[in-house]
Each structure stands twice: as C-alpha cells, then as structure tokens.
Amino acid sequence: MKKALQILFILSIFFPIAFLLVLSLGRNWPYPELLPQSLSLENWEFLQKSDSKLLQTFFLSLGISILVATVTTALAFITSKHIALSKYRNKLMLLAYIPYVLSPVILAATLHFFFIYAGISGNVSGVLLAQFFIAYPFGVIILNNFWNHKTKAIEELSRTLGSSNWQTFKNVLLPISKNALLLCFFQTFLVSWFEFGLTNLIGVGSVQTLTVRVFSFVNEANIFYAALASCLLILPPMILIWINKRYIFATETVI
Amino acid sequence: MKLKSKYISITIFILFAAVPVLLGFGYALLYSFGLTGILSEGFTTEYWEKTLLATEFWKSLGFSLMIALVVMIISLFFSIWIVISWTKNLYKGLLSYVTYLPLAFPSIVMAFFSFQLLSKSGFISRLIFNLGWIDDLTQFPDWTNDAYGVAIIFSLCLLITPFFIILYSNLYQNERIPELKALAQTLGAKKNQITTKIIVPILLKKSAFTIMLFVIFVMGTYEIPLLLGRQDPSMLSVFIIQKLQKFNLADIPQAYAVAVIYILLIATLIAVVYKTRPAFFNPEKN
Numbered sequence: 001m002k003k004a005l006q007i008l009f010i011l012s013i014f015f016p017i018a019f020l021l022v023l024s025l026g027r028n029w030p031y032p033e034l035l036p037q038s039l040s041l042e043n044w045e046f047l048q049k050s051d052s053k054l055l056q057t058f059f060l061s062l063g064i065s066i067l068v069a070t071v072t073t074a075l076a077f078i079t080s081k082h083i084a085l086s087k088y089r090n091k092l093m094l095l096a097y098i099p100y101v102l103s104p105v106i107l108a109a110t111l112h113f114f115f116i117y118a119g120i121s122g123n124v125s126g127v128l129l130a131q132f133f134i135a136y137p138f139g140v141i142i143l144n145n146f147w148n149h150k151t152k153a154i155e156e157l158s159r160t161l162g163s164s165n166w167q168t169f170k171n172v173l174l175p176i177s178k179n180a181l182l183l184c185f186f187q188t189f190l191v192s193w194f195e196f197g198l199t200n201l202i203g204v205g206s207v208q209t210l211t212v213r214v215f216s217f218v219n220e221a222n223i224f225y226a227a228l229a230s231c232l233l234i235l236p237p238m239i240l241i242w243i244n245k246r247y248i249f250a251t252e253t254v255i
Numbered sequence: 256m257k258l259k260s261k262y263i264s265i266t267i268f269i270l271f272a273a274v275p276v277l278l279g280f281g282y283a284l285l286y287s288f289g290l291t292g293i294l295s296e297g298f299t300t301e302y303w304e305k306t307l308l309a310t311e312f313w314k315s316l317g318f319s320l321m322i323a324l325v326v327m328i329i330s331l332f333f334s335i336w337i338v339i340s341w342t343k344n345l346y347k348g349l350l351s352y353v354t355y356l357p358l359a360f361p362s363i364v365m366a367f368f369s370f371q372l373l374s375k376s377g378f379i380s381r382l383i384f385n386l387g388w389i390d391d392l393t394q395f396p397d398w399t400n401d402a403y404g405v406a407i408i409f410s411l412c413l414l415i416t417p418f419f420i421i422l423y424s425n426l427y428q429n430e431r432i433p434e435l436k437a438l439a440q441t442l443g444a445k446k447n448q449i450t451t452k453i454i455v456p457i458l459l460k461k462s463a464f465t466i467m468l469f470v471i472f473v474m475g476t477y478e479i480p481l482l483l484g485r486q487d488p489s490m491l492s493v494f495i496i497q498k499l500q501k502f503n504l505a506d507i508p509q510a511y512a513v514a515v516i517y518i519l520l521i522a523t524l525i526a527v528v529y530k531t532r533p534a535f536f537n538p539e540k541n
Contacts, residue, residue: 082264103475110279194361237359
C-alpha cells in the first residue's frame with residue numbers, strides 16, 4: 001500500500017511535466033479526445049522562426065533573471081553582514097520581511113506612478129529595478145542566516161593571524177559562503193524568472209518575458225504555444241533545483 | 256572606515272527594501288484620500304467610505320482568507336502525513352529528488368496546467384466522458400472560474416505542498432524527532448499518541464511563522480486567481496488590479512484604498528510576530 005501510494009505520488013509529480021510536453025507537441029485537440037490528434041515537433045520549430053520571437057523572449061527572461069540574481073546576491077552579501085551584526089538586526093529584518101511577503105503586483109501597482117515619472121515604465125530597466133525591489137529583501141533574508149557568531153569568529157581569527165580585509169574577504173569569507181551565495185543566487189533567480197504580475201504591470205506588456213508570453217498565449221486560446229512556453233519556463237528552474245538539491249540543500253536550509 | 260561601510264550598507268538596505276514600500280504606501284494613501292491623481296479635488300473620505308461600505312471589498316477579503324486557510328489546511332495535512340509516513344524514503348532514492356520538481360513550476364504555468372486539467376473541456380472531463388460517466392461536457396462540474404475557487408485551491412496546493420514536505424523533512428531531522436519518538440515508545444506511548452502529542456505539535460510550532468507567511472502569500476497571489484478565478488468574488492490582488500485598470504477612473508482611488516488596507520494588514524501581522532516572537536527575525540536566538 002505504502003509503495004503503491006509512493007508510485008502514485010511520483011506519477012502525479014511527473015504528470016504535469018508530461019502533460020505540458022505532450023500539449024507542446026500537439027496541433028489539434030478536439031473534445032473528447034484524450035490526446036491531441038497529431039503530435040509533431042512543428043510547434044518547437046516555431047522557436048527558430050524569427051517572427052515568433054519566443055527564443056528572444058527566452059533569452060530576455062534569462063538575461064533579466066541572471067542580472068537581478070547577480071546584483072541582488074552581491075549587494076545582499078555585503079549589506080546583510082552589517083545588518084546581521086547591527087544592534088538593530090531584528091528591526092531591520094522586520095523591514096525586509098514586509099516587501100518579501102507583499103504581493104509583487106500590489107507593490108508594482110502602488111509604485112507604477114514613480115516608474116512612469118522616472119521614464120522607466122514599459123522598458124527593461126524599469127522591470128529590472130522593480131524585480132530588484134522584491135528580490136533584494138529576499139536575498140538579505142537568505143544571507144542573514146549566514147552571518148552568525150561562527151562566521152564572525154572565523155573572520156576575527158583570520159584578522160588576528162594578520163590577514164588584510166581583502167585577504168579575509170577573498171580567502172576566508174568567500175570560500176565559506178559559497179553555498180549560501182549559490183542558494184541566494186538560485187532563489188533570487190527563481191523569484192525573477194517566475195515573476196508575472198509585477199513584470200506585466202511595470203513592463204506595460206512591452207517587456208515580453210516568458211511568463212508574460214504564456215499569459216498572452218493563454219489569452220489568445222493558443223494552448224499549444226502556451227504549453228511550449230511553459231516547457232521553456234520550467235526547464236531552467238529544474239536544472240537549478242537539481243543543482244541546488246545535489247550540492248546545496250544538503251547543507252543549507254531555506255526559511 | 257568600518258563604521259562608514261556599516262552606515263552605507265544600512266542606507267542601501269533601507270533605500271531598496273523599505274523606501275519603495277513606503278513610497279508606494281504613501282502614494283496609495285494620498286490617492287485614496289483624493290490628494291493626488293487625475294480626480295484629485297482635495298481631501299475627501301468619499302473613496303474610503305465607498306470601499307468600506309461596499310460588499311465586494313469584504314467579499315474579496317473573505318474569499319482570499321478562505322482560500323488561504325483551506326489551502327494551508329490541505330497542504331499541511333498532506334505534507335505532515337507524507338513526512339511521517341515516508342520519512343526514510345524522503346532522504347534517499349527517487350522520492351528525495353522528485354519532491355523538489357514541483358518547485359520548478361511558476362504560478363502561471365501551474366494555473367495553465369490546472370485549467371487544462373479541470374476545465375469543462377479539460378483532461379479530466381475527457382477522461383470521464385471516455386469512461387462513459389458523462390454524456391456531454393456540460394455535465395462536468397464547474398471547477399474553474401467557479402464561486403468556491405476549486406481550481407485556485409487545487410493549483411495552490413500543488414505549489415505549496417512540496418515546499419512543506421521539504422521543510423518538514425528537514426525539521427524532522429533537525430528537531431531530533433526520531434530520538435523523541437524512540438523515547439516516547441520506550442515510555443509506553445502508542446503510535447497515535449506519538450503523532451498527535453509529539454510530532455505534529457513540534458512541526459507546527461517550529462513552522463508557525465512560515466505558515467503565517469504562506470497565508471499572507473496566498474492571500475496576495477495574483478496569477479492563479481487571474482486565470483482560474485472569477486470577477487466576483489475575486490482575490491485581493493485581482494480585485495485591486497481590476498479596479499486600477501478599469502475604464503471607470505472613479506474606481507482608481509478605491510483600488511488604492513484596498514491596497515493601503517492590504518499593506519497595513521501585512522505590516523500589522525509582521526509587527527505582531529516581531530513583538531511576540533522576536534527570535535523569528537534572529538535565527539541565532541531561535
């Protein structure tokens with residue numbers, strides 16, 4: 001019974017992936033057919049067509065997410081140290097949790113005026129900044145756990161042994177923080193990669209990330225292209241989660 | 256030098272984490288009181304009165320809370336049940352990898368998948384038709400865009416349950432539950448007592464803050480109710496964005512009034528946790 005339930009559980013997890021993959025290969029799916037009538041790679045060839053812009057969309061999303069994750073991780077690493085060692089640590093973390101739990105689309109709705117005023121609404125820089133506003137507090141929350149008494153003691157020991165600030169940072173702090181930094185990068189990458197509401201509102205539909213394209217295809221009732229874009233959307237996170245699970249989750253715990 | 260870099264760091268943090276929320280909150284507050292925006296004619300409480308007296312706002316708030324609580328109850332039940340029943344399998348083998356896969360699904364993809372699965376012309380409807388249980392797709396129940404948010408609950412449970420399975424399987428080890436279980440068994444506790452008096456209370460107590468965060472997350476979720484929900488009742492985020500993007504300009508201040516209430520609600524909840532359980536914000540003291 002236990003084994004059967006586990007197999008059912010595993011199948012239920014693989015089912016959405018297989019279902020979306022089959023739909024992405026489909027062409028015609030009249031009711032009550034269980035599967036699309038024709039399955040081919042025709043939809044996937046759409047990726048290569050220059051007018052589809054789906055591949056460009058994929059790389060735009062990838063670029064935005066990598067940039068947001070890189071800047072967030074770097075800045076959160078530096079600032080979280082001072083926050084964690086500050087006597088106001090709890091108060092500052094309280095400030096980090098508010099944007100972290102706030103619905104991104106509502107934050108975007110209240111800030112949209114300022115983006116229009118600054119002339120960055122409807123372009124990539126605006127989307128980057130808006131995504132940074134939600135990714136950065138998350139990055140600080142993740143890295144806040146890293147700056148504990150143990151890290152502080154190792155850093156002080158390095159200085160006592162004669163290392164300069166730069167040497168301590170490069171040869172001591174960076175190596176021991178590798179897992180925390182990777183975790184922060186992956187998590188903030190996913191925050192950006194999964195984002196739809198905020199991107200759609202600040203990008204005014206002009207910044208077509210993959211999530212925005214999935215929504216457009218669904219609105220156009222083009223389920224086959226929506227499934228194709230969905231497959232592209234779940235592929236990078238799956239690779240990241242595999243790396244995360246293999247090399248990081250074993251030693252770090254997310255909140 | 257050290258002091259200077261500390262102040263720069265904290266300033267950067269406040270600038271990017273707190274200032275955007277404060278700016279947005281301030282703008283929404285001013286707009287809702289008629290002090291800025293296209294319709295601005297000076298201070299008025301008209302939009303707040305309209306918002307607070309309108310049943311649609313309360314329906315939206317109640318619907319969001321109902322969805323959040325139902326999703327959390329279902330997700331917590333399944334995740335705790337899986338962790339307790341399959342403890343050993345979650346740490347090695349295929350199951351230890353597979354549990355992480357649903358985390359790769361963005362909300363919009365999960366919403367699209369749920370729609371293709373649960374709608375009247377979806378996969379389940381086709382399956383049931385082919386089994387001969389229904390003669391026409393109209394006989395299939397309304398699970399998408401329905402009044403009870405069935406598809407919304409389904410999608411959110413699919414997204415959240417794996418997260419709690421991972422969290423609880425980690426807590427299970429970190430809190431030394433196997434040792435406590437063995438001790439309770441030695442002292443004569445029954446299997447049922449170990450589950451209800453030891454394992455479940457420890458897991459729930461340790462994850463209380465995360466559960467609260469997820470209730471807030473679910474209440475503010477946007478993509479899933481946008482694709483799978485209906486206009487009335489709608490969840491809070493959808494309600495606000497619909498009012499902002501409608502052609503009726505008089506609805507905009509009301510949308511901002513709801514946004515102000517939502518931000519205040521979140522800030523209050525976080526502040527309550529800060530006051531009652533400050534250790535949550537400082538893992539070293541947790």
